[in-house]
Amino acid sequence: MANEIIETYKILEERIKSENIQIYFDMLDSPYPSFKSKAIQELTKQKIDAPRIKEYLKDPDKNVRFSAYRYLDKMGLLDENTIKESLKDISANIRKEAIISYIRMDIKPIEFILEFTEDPDPMVRYQLISTFLEFYPEDSEKIISKMKNDPYIKIKQLISALQNISETLKSEQVDKSVKVMALRRFYEREDAYTFFNSLKETYYDCNNETKGIIIKFFSGLPCEVINKFIEKIVQEEKDIHILQLAANTSKKVCGIDSIPTWLIDQLVNSEEAKIVKFGLKLATEKEDMSYVDFCRDLLSAVDDDLVIGASDYLIYFQDYMLKDYVPNFLNSLSTKRIREGLKIIRKLKLDNLIRRCIFNRTQQNVSYFLKKSCRQSTEIF
Numbered sequence: 001m002a003n004e005i006i007e008t009y010k011i012l013e014e015r016i017k018s019e020n021i022q023i024y025f026d027m028l029d030s031p032y033p034s035f036k037s038k039a040i041q042e043l044t045k046q047k048i049d050a051p052r053i054k055e056y057l058k059d060p061d062k063n064v065r066f067s068a069y070r071y072l073d074k075m076g077l078l079d080e081n082t083i084k085e086s087l088k089d090i091s092a093n094i095r096k097e098a099i100i101s102y103i104r105m106d107i108k109p110i111e112f113i114l115e116f117t118e119d120p121d122p123m124v125r126y127q128l129i130s131t132f133l134e135f136y137p138e139d140s141e142k143i144i145s146k147m148k149n150d151p152y153i154k155i156k157q158l159i160s161a162l163q164n165i166s167e168t169l170k171s172e173q174v175d176k177s178v179k180v181m182a183l184r185r186f187y188e189r190e191d192a193y194t195f196f197n198s199l200k201e202t203y204y205d206c207n208n209e210t211k212g213i214i215i216k217f218f219s220g221l222p223c224e225v226i227n228k229f230i231e232k233i234v235q236e237e238k239d240i241h242i243l244q245l246a247a248n249t250s251k252k253v254c255g256i257d258s259i260p261t262w263l264i265d266q267l268v269n270s271e272e273a274k275i276v277k278f279g280l281k282l283a284t285e286k287e288d289m290s291y292v293d294f295c296r297d298l299l300s301a302v303d304d305d306l307v308i309g310a311s312d313y314l315i316y317f318q319d320y321m322l323k324d325y326v327p328n329f330l331n332s333l334s335t336k337r338i339r340e341g342l343k344i345i346r347k348l349k350l351d352n353l354i355r356r357c358i359f360n361r362t363q364q365n366v367s368y369f370l371k372k373s374c375r376q377s378t379e380i381f
Helices: 002-027 033-045 051-058 062-074 080-086 094-106 109-119 122-135 136-147 151-164 164-170 176-189 194-197 208-218 222-235 241-252 263-269 274-286 294-297 303-314 320-330 335-348 352-379
Strands: none
Touching: 002 033, 033 062, 033 335, 051 062, 051 080, 051 335, 062 194, 080 094, 094 109, 109 122, 109 136, 109 352, 122 136, 122 151, 122 176, 136 151, 136 176, 151 164, 151 176, 164 176, 164 194, 164 208, 176 194, 176 208, 176 241, 194 222, 208 222, 208 241, 222 241, 241 263, 241 274, 263 274, 274 303, 294 303, 303 335, 320 335
């Protein structure tokens, strides 16, 4: 029965989508570039199969061509020839996207893309070196040797940052993306112990954003290398965001038993909804039932993250008090709550108890969305 209800809801959702989709197909024939670009963007968001969009790579408007390229990328329809043709586009933004695609898709030979170290646009050159370093950190010298004399200031700063990891991480002037690239290159070049020992002291001289980056990289190291260090952070750190990252790294590397109960309690009692949700997830994995009453109270909260975090916790422990909240979830304007209501039905097998109520509420809700979606689509014109 629950599956029938969920399938009915999905069918009604499809009706909403089909009403909008035809409008966007009509907009593709508009004489106005902004309309065509908007239509392609919406078809991309909804992942609609539209083979004709490839034709728009030859559109005279650069924004339409850019939207068409993004569509093919998101739909997994790019091929080597399309990427190479786009590398010749007069639009720098399209060349940047094509460089990312060429490197990300591991198209060979890699030497072909290195020819674009001479691209006339400095942002294209910067995209090339940053993407290359992200995907081929072990071959970083190939591109650094070609670009070491590049006049663009951001490229000069990036190459300089790669040479001294400690000073790069400490600096307040170096961009976050540069620090990540420098760390990735260093991570690929060194063994686990060298990487850890080089950073453990530097960590304390960094700002919180950089500390978070370092902690994330430590999640790729063995437990025996980082566990004492992470334990020290957990004991001494005051910033709740750093504590959240440390808990996540510790759980990933050393297992859920490495997370102390008091830390979970601190996360659950945070003033930030996403951190509360994360704390409840840890409590669930630790099979800690002490937050049942707390989560029941959260079901009436305004914030979706609080409500869904609490609901997921109670679902895990099969709390049938959730059944009283299902109609409200399904009648909500929040798609997150609607999905959560359907999850409760499925996980707690509530179909026989509230089938009629759910069906009626869902129809009302979908009817509202249908009217709203049609109204929004009309406003585009």
